[in-house]
Amino acid sequence: MNRPDTGSDNGHVPTAKKKTTVSATPERRRELLNTAAEVFAAQGYNATTVRRIADEAGMLAGSLYYHFDSKESMVDEILSTFLTELWDGYDAVLAADLGPRETIEALVTESFREIDRHRAAVAIYQKESKHLAAQPRFGYLTESQQKFEKAWLGTLERGVADGAFRADLDIRLTYRFVRDTVWVAASWYRPDGHHSPEEIARQYLSMVLDGIARRD
Amino acid sequence: MNRPDTGSDNGHVPTAKKKTTVSATPERRRELLNTAAEVFAAQGYNATTVRRIADEAGMLAGSLYYHFDSKESMVDEILSTFLTELWDGYDAVLAADLGPRETIEALVTESFREIDRHRAAVAIYQKESKHLAAQPRFGYLTESQQKFEKAWLGTLERGVADGAFRADLDIRLTYRFVRDTVWVAASWYRPDGHHSPEEIARQYLSMVLDGIARRD
DNA sequence: TAACCTACCAAACACTTGTTAGGGAACGGT
DNA sequence: ACCGTTCCCTAACAAGTGTTTGGTAGGTTA
Structure with a gap:
């Protein structure tokens, strides 16, 4: 992410780097x-x-x-590592070129998998990213957030145009709604629970897509 | 609209009053x-x-x-004042003895009104309550959270028994889902926006109850 | 005028914070 | 035996922290 030598890992080339x-x-x-x-x-x-x-x-x-x-570079490495892996998953989903509904389902499921693997990092990201992003060192947080918004908002818009999603809702409100409902789960999720990430994703998707009210 | 001074020291629940x-x-x-x-x-x-x-x-x-x-007593007073007003509203809703769906609607609407009036306090509550609650001074945070869970979970259960809500969902998951979707709004809500609290509540309820997928 | 109260300032205190410098034990390679 | 590396410790530093103490200008009351 912002790490200087993101290329191939553990390059043994004696770079002119200081002792980092x-x-x-x-x-x-x-x-x-x-x-x-x-x-x-x-x-x-x-x-x-x-x-x-x-x-x-x-x-x-x-x-x-x-x-x-420094203490700062610890949280930096924690967050950038997490975001790198997150976008590996997201990009794979987006590249699959699914329909809007299927894309949302895949993104949500992938998100819960990331929460499962990086619970702590996600919690940190949620609490601290807002004021960390102010520092230039953490500029990638803002970048990631914009990319995030683009992917989700675009999918929702496609879904509305496509007829998969309701057209009578404020789409930005819907975006924040879906985004938040997914990520706040990191605050209470415990991997030792009986719910697998996929099971939680299934239930969340069921609520978000179909609502909690009983249909007649 | 500024609120008329509450006169008697609006005894905020928690703090023992010593010579402050x-x-x-x-x-x-x-x-x-x-x-x-x-x-x-x-x-x-x-x-x-x-x-x-x-x-x-x-x-x-x-x-x-x-x-x-102390600095601590500042945040104490901020949070306890907020919670006192919040429960004034909640208790009024619960006392009205509405049906499950109507209760949920009223609670959500009331919540967005509180976010509108106490945006900062809600944001603080969300970020800090978890580790503040560890200190005995902030025990009322835990109490409030339990009361909160009881009210919402109870209403959801009534709704399932009553047929208003779906029976195939994990009810604790649903509770956290509804709770979080409401309160995270404080992180992006700006009172100068074009959405009134009631309008936001309407849209949120529409999503939570009926889902974002189009019905046929 | 005198006493008193309110709301602030000026200056310090004790402590915690992130961070650094120097050193040393264990170990492997040569 | 020597060197170098790895990984940690000891001990400190400077800046920043919440908080306290004593003082004081201005208003109100007696």
Whole structure:
């Protein structure tokens, strides 16, 4: 995403980069990012101290700076990694060129799968992206949000023109409605629950598409 | 329309009243709470410094402590005031003893009215209530949430038994769905928009009850 | 005039924050 | 045996945090 060398991973080419504290084994790095994401999601980014993260990881605060060069770059890497994977899935769906209704169904299902895999990252994204996006470093958050809106709004418009969706609704309101109902699930979703992401997606889609009132 | 002063200290539910620096004219106090709420909502509670609030109010940080005895008690008063008014509205709806569908409609409409009047407080509530509720001082947040769940879940259950709502949906999932769709609106709602709270409520209800897919 | 209250300022305090510098133990390669 | 790397610790720093203390201009009351 915003990482300088997004190309092929682990390029061993000795770039003229300064020591960006990159471990040879990114294994521990990911471990630490996971615990950091968990704490960020639970307490909020600003309320989380690096000492708390280090504590949770079984080390001291200063030691974190061997792996990362700032608290900010931790949340940066968490969010950009998540968004990269998210768009891998979304782009695949959009490239399939399905009908409007099927596209919505696929996007919702894919979203719940991402929530399942990146629960913490999604929670962080929801809470913090708004004021993080103000910093130029996190410009990709705004970009992603615009791309997001374009994909969903476009699909909804196609669906209205196509007759799949109701034409009497404010389409921007509908967009926010669908978007929010999907992503807020990250705030209560627990992967150990009995609902699989696909099952939750099915029920959500049933509500969003057909409503909760009984039909006669 | 500004509300006529409630006269008797609108005893907000939660906080134990000790010797709190209470002004003779609560007017300035409310002014300060409004600006504080605005900053809290925009930046997040932890990311907001008392110096920033004071700056926005045109005074110095220490001066705030003439009106309030801590930053925490500011957000406390903001949230408890909001919840008190919210439950005034909810209790009136519930006391009317309407049918399940009409109750849901009335609750949703009332919710959007509250969002209209307390946009900042609602935004704060959504972002911060989760970790604020951990402190005993904010126990009323948990209480309110339980009361909330009871009212909504009960109404949904009545509606299923009654035939107004579909019986094939997971009712807890439906509850979270309806609850979230309503309250996340506070994150994008702007009172200067062209939609009145009632109009937004109408569209939301239309989507939640009947779905966005076109019926044949 | 004198006492008093309101609403603020000025300046500090104690503490927490993210971050850095230097060092050292373990380990593998040569 | 030597070197280099990896990964962490110890100990501090400077900036920022919420909060307190003492003071004071202006208005109101007696």
